[in-house]
Amino acid sequence: MSPVTAVDNAGKLGEPLLLANGNGGTAVHDQPKAGAMAKANGLKKKKKKNKYWVDIDQQPAGDEDLEDGQPLLLLFRNKKVKRRILYPYRMLIFARLIAVILFFIWRLKNNNSDIIWLWAMSVAGDIWFGFSWLLNQLPKVSPVKSIPDLDALKQKCDMGDGTSSFPGIDVFVTTANPVDEPILYTMNCILSILAVDYPVDKNSCYLSDDAGALVTYEALVETAKFATLWVPFCRKYCVEPRAPESYFEVKATPYAGSSVEDFIIDHRYVHRKYEELKMTIEMLPETIHERSNAYNIMHMNATLMEDGTQWPGTWIDPTENHKKGHHASIVQIVVNKPSHTPHLGLPVGANDTLDFSTIDVRLPMLVYVSREKHPSYDHQKKAGAMNTQLRVSALLSNAPFIINFDCDHYINNSQSFRAAVCFMLDPREGENTAFVQFPQRFDNVDPTDRYCNHNRVFFDGTMLALNGLQGPSYLGTGCMFRRIALYGIDSPRWRGPDGGTIRANIFGNSKSFLHSMVSPGQEKEMPIKLNEIGIFELADVMSCAYEVCTGWGKDVGWIYNIATEDIATGFRAHRQGWCSKFCTIKPDAFRGTAPINLIERLLQIMRWSGGSLELFFSHNNPLLARGWLHPMQRVAYLNMTIYPITSLFIVVYGLCPLMWLLPGEFYIQRPFTRYVLYVIMIILMVHIIGVFEIKWAGITWMDWWRNEQFFMIGATSAYPNAVLYMLVKLVTGKGIQFRITSKQTSADTNDKFADLYVFRWVPILIPTTLIFVVNVGAIGVALGKVIILNGAWTTVQMRHAILGLVFNIWVMALLYPFALAMLGKRGKRPIILFIVLPLSFVVVGVSYGAVHYFLIYFTL
Ligand SMILES: O=c1ccn([C@@H]2O[C@H](COP(=O)(O)OP(=O)(O)O[C@H]3O[C@H](CO)[C@@H](O)[C@H](O)[C@H]3O)[C@@H](O)[C@H]2O)c(=O)[nH]1
Numbered sequence: 001m002s003p004v005t006a007v008d009n010a011g012k013l014g015e016p017l018l019l020a021n022g023n024g025g026t027a028v029h030d031q032p033k034a035g036a037m038a039k040a041n042g043l044k045k046k047k048k049k050n051k052y053w054v055d056i057d058q059q060p061a062g063d064e065d066l067e068d069g070q071p072l073l074l075l076f077r078n079k080k081v082k083r084r085i086l087y088p089y090r091m092l093i094f095a096r097l098i099a100v101i102l103f104f105i106w107r108l109k110n111n112n113s114d115i116i117w118l119w120a121m122s123v124a125g126d127i128w129f130g131f132s133w134l135l136n137q138l139p140k141v142s143p144v145k146s147i148p149d150l151d152a153l154k155q156k157c158d159m160g161d162g163t164s165s166f167p168g169i170d171v172f173v174t175t176a177n178p179v180d181e182p183i184l185y186t187m188n189c190i191l192s193i194l195a196v197d198y199p200v201d202k203n204s205c206y207l208s209d210d211a212g213a214l215v216t217y218e219a220l221v222e223t224a225k226f227a228t229l230w231v232p233f234c235r236k237y238c239v240e241p242r243a244p245e246s247y248f249e250v251k252a253t254p255y256a257g258s259s260v261e262d263f264i265i266d267h268r269y270v271h272r273k274y275e276e277l278k279m280t281i282e283m284l285p286e287t288i289h290e291r292s293n294a295y296n297i298m299h300m301n302a303t304l305m306e307d308g309t310q311w312p313g314t315w316i317d318p319t320e321n322h323k324k325g326h327h328a329s330i331v332q333i334v335v336n337k338p339s340h341t342p343h344l345g346l347p348v349g350a351n352d353t354l355d356f357s358t359i360d361v362r363l364p365m366l367v368y369v370s371r372e373k374h375p376s377y378d379h380q381k382k383a384g385a386m387n388t389q390l391r392v393s394a395l396l397s398n399a400p401f402i403i404n405f406d407c408d409h410y411i412n413n414s415q416s417f418r419a420a421v422c423f424m425l426d427p428r429e430g431e432n433t434a435f436v437q438f439p440q441r442f443d444n445v446d447p448t449d450r451y452c453n454h455n456r457v458f459f460d461g462t463m464l465a466l467n468g469l470q471g472p473s474y475l476g477t478g479c480m481f482r483r484i485a486l487y488g489i490d491s492p493r494w495r496g497p498d499g500g501t502i503r504a505n506i507f508g509n510s511k512s513f514l515h516s517m518v519s520p521g522q523e524k525e526m527p528i529k530l531n532e533i534g535i536f537e538l539a540d541v542m543s544c545a546y547e548v549c550t551g552w553g554k555d556v557g558w559i560y561n562i563a564t565e566d567i568a569t570g571f572r573a574h575r576q577g578w579c580s581k582f583c584t585i586k587p588d589a590f591r592g593t594a595p596i597n598l599i600e601r602l603l604q605i606m607r608w609s610g611g612s613l614e615l616f617f618s619h620n621n622p623l624l625a626r627g628w629l630h631p632m633q634r635v636a637y638l639n640m641t642i643y644p645i646t647s648l649f650i651v652v653y654g655l656c657p658l659m660w661l662l663p664g665e666f667y668i669q670r671p672f673t674r675y676v677l678y679v680i681m682i683i684l685m686v687h688i689i690g691v692f693e694i695k696w697a698g699i700t701w702m703d704w705w706r707n708e709q710f711f712m713i714g715a716t717s718a719y720p721n722a723v724l725y726m727l728v729k730l731v732t733g734k735g736i737q738f739r740i741t742s743k744q745t746s747a748d749t750n751d752k753f754a755d756l757y758v759f760r761w762v763p764i765l766i767p768t769t770l771i772f773v774v775n776v777g778a779i780g781v782a783l784g785k786v787i788i789l790n791g792a793w794t795t796v797q798m799r800h801a802i803l804g805l806v807f808n809i810w811v812m813a814l815l816y817p818f819a820l821a822m823l824g825k826r827g828k829r830p831i832i833l834f835i836v837l838p839l840s841f842v843v844v845g846v847s848y849g850a851v852h853y854f855l856i857y858f859t860l
């Protein structure tokens with residue numbers, strides 16, 4: 001702990017921050033002394049991290065690598081996995097490949113089964129498992145970690161005289177409506193963006209509201225008012241994270257500056273103001289209602305803005321042109337583009353604010369956007385909203401880089417924009433980098449992560465692996481894009497004089513937009529004036545009709561007609577020869593919320609797996625798509641798009657124990673013992689390989705195990721359903737509905753994880769339930785058979801029975817989280833399961849025995 005400790009004040013307020021990163025450009029106050037201690041800390045961390053990773057030497061030599069006679073300033077470093085982990089890891093993969101091949105040969109040679117069609121099916125299944133394992137495994141053999149160098153970036157972009165050459169960033173936030181997506185999350189997201197540590201005049205924030213709701217707009221206005229306090233406060237004390245809800249949740253938070261008293265007073269004041277903001281936002285629907293009612297005595301049923309004018313979006317009493325899915329486009333600049341020079345705040349006492357006399361109080365530009373909606377158009381959900389933002393921002397700020405967030409995510413580390421920019425400006429690959437993806441991290445997940453919400457195997461393992469190839473896939477949120485890559489022009493493979501040729505009409509025919517494209521990413525010094533012409537031009541690019549007969553949604557912008565627009569959009573960039581980068585920093589760059597309720601979670605992965613299949617059956621099929629994909633990247637995408645098919649075989653396997661119900665003995669494959677031992681061995685090998693993956697991916701055994709479990713649950717519910725949907729789509733042409741993932745709405749405020757225990761029966765759970773019941777039944781029947789045949793089993797029969805039971809228990813262990821879910825609230829005490837299950841075995845066993853004797857008695 002630091003020498004200066006915090007004073008107790010309504011809990012612990014924390015300690016002065018000793019480990020603050022540069023504050024480049026925004027704050028003008030004294031930097032905290034990051035001195036020796038920070039360095040020591042850094043070193044200590046490095047040592048620990050380097051256990052499995054080692055630097056790839058990248059200091060370039062040779063003339064071509066010199067920049068004005070200086071060696072290139074590298075903005076990130078690459079690391080690879082140490083040999084002592086990597087080599088055995090690869091060896092094991094190879095060994096398993098051999099084992100799997102031998103296994104197939106053995107099975108084909110011994111086509112000896114009691115039920116030959118089942119045998120044939122299981123061979124097909126095994127071949128598919130082997131194949132899909134290979135697709136999943138091969139791209140993982142040379143992972144690379146890339147570490148941004150913030151100091152180098154500062155050296156490159158900070159001119160030292162107060163000016164800087166940081167590139168502009170347009171930040172997009174999307175919200176669908178204020179009911180399904182709590183406004184408070186969205187406003188926290190916005191506040192974290194406004195307070196990010198990045199030059200203020202280079203940061204513009206756009207909120208897209210697909211509902212056109214006045215509450216959202218007014219909440220944004222209130223938030224902007226609060227931001228004039230919040231943002232300078234963050235700058236003054238270098239606090240983290242800069243989303244107030246998360247910040248005030250933590251009792252002891254470090255801060256910069258030495259005066260404890262000042263900090264406590266300011267902290268208390270800001271906290272109070274934040275609580276006021278929350279109240280105001282909560283009251284907004286009522287406020288608006290009352291206001292409108294007061295006016296409406298004389299007028300129609302309009303919903304009115306503060307100034308008494310009619311809100312162009314949806315109304316409380318919906319009417320034609322003012323209802324969900326049918327309203328005009330709206331753009332409102334809530335905070336204007338700031339000046340290029342710092343603007344210091346006022347000293348204490350003035351204007352009922354804090355002492356910001358040494359702090360830059362400018363705010364980034366903040367814009368409210370709601371695209372036009374009309375019932376006769378398909379609005380393409382999130383992708384449509386993103387494309388509108390892309391055009392609106394081109395007219396207003398036109399930054400070369402774009403970063404987007406779902407409204408329930410926020411910036412957790414104020415350095416994260418800088419981290420992403422490191423990759424974009426790097427002299428080696430920067431120009432060819434289309435996007436920088438950060439892992440998704442979640443706040444609201446239950447401690448044991450029952451339904452694998454953290455998904456670390458994917459976010460850490462798979463993404464690091466792809467980072468060693470062409471780059472990670474785009475995951476929809478927390479990702480920085482290069483504007484021109486979204487436009488689909490000037491890609492690394494089609495660069496040059498005619499590379500950027502713009503086919504007529506592909507971008508639509510807004511003159512202003514096309515003009516912004518003459519030098520895409522050339523920042524706008526001043527936004528177009530919001531006079532009549534400006535507003536007309538903006539409305540034009542936000543209209544429903546704008547995209548008709550253009551390339552939007554296909555060759556330009558976010559891709560349409562698919563449930564996972566993110567994977568598809570990233571794929572298009574990779575196809576065009578772009579690379580991408582995966583960036584993890586500590587503390588986590590961004591955080592968000594995840595659905596911890598089983599049903600919601602399954603619906604989410606159903607959408608993802610459905611989207612994957614849609615991609616497979618589209619012109620973007622990874623196997624056939626032409627373009628410049630790295631061959632292994634192609635394999636990775638193939639894996640990403642066909643994995644749901646595996647589930648069909650898993651369901652069949654999971655139901656195999658039904659055979660126990662038949663009198664007599666049936667074997668899928670003879671000799672059975674050898675078969676089962678083979679199967680156990682190849683499953684075991686996957687897990688030994690997993691041990692190595694856990695090490696280099698820096699995850700825990702529990703993450704790995706949860707991933708296995710949740711794959712099984714998904715593979716028996718969501719995935720087969722996605723396959724079904726896909727078949728229906730192929731036949732009827734109707735796609736999967738993009739349903740908004742629930743954002744924790746449980747009413748029980750006493751229990752943070754109440755959602756975890758909410759369970760309802762939905763059809764997609766049928767196969768999972770069946771498999772669970774069948775396996776419980778199988779164990780029960782086995783018990784019954786033991787009772788009946790009391791001692792009559794041969795050792796071989798015994799052995800076979802035990803091997804069969806190993807399978808049942810394995811399936812049940814995988815489905816364990818599902819079993820807990822079925823218990824609902826009682827699932828809080830998992831011990832119940834360990835009473836209920838054995839009891840069911842006995843009940844089934846005894847019933848089986850009883851039926852058996854009953855039948856014998858009556859047939860004799
Ligand atoms: O008509 C719509 C529907 C959704 N959204 C926004 O889209 C985002 C993502 O929707 P959500 O329901 O939260 O989806 P998730 O399942 O949590 O999202 C993951 O998966 C999606 C599909 O792959 C990606 O788009 C997301 O970025 C990724 O976080 C949210 O900000 C929504 O506000 C809109 O703007 N308009």
Ligand SMILES: [Mn+2]
Pocket residue numbers: 406408593741
């Ligand atoms: Mn989400």
